[in-house]
Amino acid sequence: MDYTRKVIGMGETIMDIIFRDGQPRAAVHGGSSFNSIVSVGRAGVPCVFVGDTGADIVGRQTLDFMRANHVETAYCPMRPDVKSAVSLAYLNDEGDASYVFYKQEPKAPAQWKLPRVNAGDVLLFGSYYASCRGMRPLVEDMLGQATQGGAVVYYDINFRSSHSHERDALMPALQDNCRLSTIVRGSADDFEALFGERDAQAVYDRHLRALCPIFICTSGPGSVTVCLPHGTLRFPVPKVEDVASAVGAGDNFNAGLACSLIWRGITRDRLPLLGREEWQHMLATACAFSGDACRRLDNYISPGFGLRASSLPV
Numbered sequence: 001m002d003y004t005r006k007v008i009g010m011g012e013t014i015m016d017i018i019f020r021d022g023q024p025r026a027a028v029h030g031g032s033s034f035n036s037i038v039s040v041g042r043a044g045v046p047c048v049f050v051g052d053t054g055a056d057i058v059g060r061q062t063l064d065f066m067r068a069n070h071v072e073t074a075y076c077p078m079r080p081d082v083k084s085a086v087s088l089a090y091l092n093d094e095g096d097a098s099y100v101f102y103k104q105e106p107k108a109p110a111q112w113k114l115p116r117v118n119a120g121d122v123l124l125f126g127s128y129y130a131s132c133r134g135m136r137p138l139v140e141d142m143l144g145q146a147t148q149g150g151a152v153v154y155y156d157i158n159f160r161s162s163h164s165h166e167r168d169a170l171m172p173a174l175q176d177n178c179r180l181s182t183i184v185r186g187s188a189d190d191f192e193a194l195f196g197e198r199d200a201q202a203v204y205d206r207h208l209r210a211l212c213p214i215f216i217c218t219s220g221p222g223s224v225t226v227c228l229p230h231g232t233l234r235f236p237v238p239k240v241e242d243v244a245s246a247v248g249a250g251d252n253f254n255a256g257l258a259c260s261l262i263w264r265g266i267t268r269d270r271l272p273l274l275g276r277e278e279w280q281h282m283l284a285t286a287c288a289f290s291g292d293a294c295r296r297l298d299n300y301i302s303p304g305f306g307l308r309a310s311s312l313p314v
Contacts, residue, residue, distance in 0.1 A: 006046040007258045008115055008151075009037030010125040010142055012106060013053045013062050013076070014085040018097075018245060018297055028298040029065050030087070032080030032127045032158055033249035034301040036258070039289060041070035042306030047307055048072040048115045048144060051129075054084035067302075078271055093244040095294065099162075107134035114142055120257045120267050126156030126185075131173035143180045151269045152261055155212075157186035161193040178211035182268050185216040185257075186292050187250060195273055200225035201232055214271060218253060220246075224283050233276055235283050239292040248299035249290045254299070256309075257282055257291030263310060285312050 011033030018026045029038075031051070034089065037288050040047045049071050053059035055078040063073050063082070085103030086106040092098075106129055117123070122144040130139050146153050153267070174194075178184050188198040195207055200217035204227035208215050215227040226233040260266075260282040266274070301309065 005118070005120040005122070005262045006048060007037065007040045007122045007217065007255075007262070008048050008050060008117065008126060008142075008146070009029070009033040009040070009071075010050040010123065010130075010139070011127060012074055012085065012103075012129045013051055013059075014087050014101075014103065015058050015062075016087050016089050016247065016299065018089045018247070020091045025091075026297040029044075029062050030247070032156065032251050033124050033129075034066075035148035035248045035293075036124050037071050037260045037295065038066065038069045038253050038256035039248075039300040039306070040259060041066070042301055042303055043255070043289075043309040044070070044306065045259050045262055046072075048075060049177040050114060050138075051076045052077050052079050052082060052109065054078065055080040055081045056084050058084035058086075072115075075113060077109070079109060086183060089245075089247055091245055091247075095246040095264075097245070097247050099160075103277075105134055106132050108136075108138040110140055111265050112141075114145060115246065117149030120262075121146070121149065122261055123149040123151050123153045124156070124254055124258055125154075125177075128160070128170075130177055131170045133135050133169075133173075136173060143177070147180055150268060152183065152266075152271065153181045154183045154258060155181040155184065155248065155256065157184065157190050157194070158250065159186070159190045159194045159234075161189075163178040164193050167194065175211060178208060181212050182271060183214045183216060184212045185218070188217060188219040188222075191217070200227060204232075216257075218250065220249075226279055226283075229272075233279055235280060238287055238291060240294050243294045245297050245299075246294050248293040252301060253286045253290040255285035258271070258307065260285040288312055 016030035089097040
């Protein structure tokens with residue numbers, strides 16, 4: 001295992017209050033890249049989080065939680081000008097959530113510091129945070145350093161239908177993010193909201209092929225499609241029994257894939273050369289992470305799974 005490499009997560013922090021049958025069941029720290037990086041830390045892979053939180057009790061708990069899960073927090077300041085964000089997540093019978101958010105518009109601080117990026121590192125970023133106007137200066141700085149440093153840049157579009165009215169305004173930033181990324185991932189739901197179509201091959205051919213050559217499309221319990229310049233690969237998704245919450249499903253898929261890249265020694269230069277068998281191994285790890293998180297009400301893999309994760313058949 002190469003532990004000179006690390007995973008960098010960049011995104012928002014939020015406190016998720018999870019409801020089932022109309023009653024609150026759990027309050028857990030969240031945020032898309034945040035969920036991913038906590039699972040990476042639990043799996044024993046060196047990692048750091050770039051973001052911010054409020055200078056309040058929620059912010060202090062968020063930083064303490066990251067440190068307890070082996071995530072470096074030197075680049076996630078508590079900002080006195082920010083109130084920590086809160087969401088209400090209402091789960092349906094399948095564990096999927098609808099959200100109500102209470103948060104300020106994301107805005108980069110006047111000054112920031114970023115972690116050093118080394119060749120072979122993996123940068124995870126995405127969601128509204130990565131494309132909104134207020135965060136562009138910081139996001140562009142981080143992307144520039146990651147691409148110049150030789151990192152694998154992994155972009156999870158994670159476009160919610162609640163932002164559909166901003167689609168045209170966000171599209172230039174979305175396209176820039178794709179252009180600077182090594183891998184772009186999204187769900188069929190994302191692309192229905194963004195482009196009005198769910199078919200992975202159509203999305204790749206019409207919207208992404210010219211921007212980023214490696215595209216991963218997930219469709220919940222259906223299948224995973226990997227679109228590449230030389231062909232398309234499709235893989236079944238193992239059925240997950242006893243789903244408690246699907247809130248962190250995609251985030252933990254990302255975490256598992258990032259860990260697998262490091263465990264298998266796959267760098268940015270090697271990715272275009274991978275065959276079906278290597279993709280199958282990596283996606284099996286990604287799905288295992290996602291499945292474990294779905295059996296829990298919080299947003300990450302369990303500590304016990306994290307201890308076993310590096311022994312998965314990667």
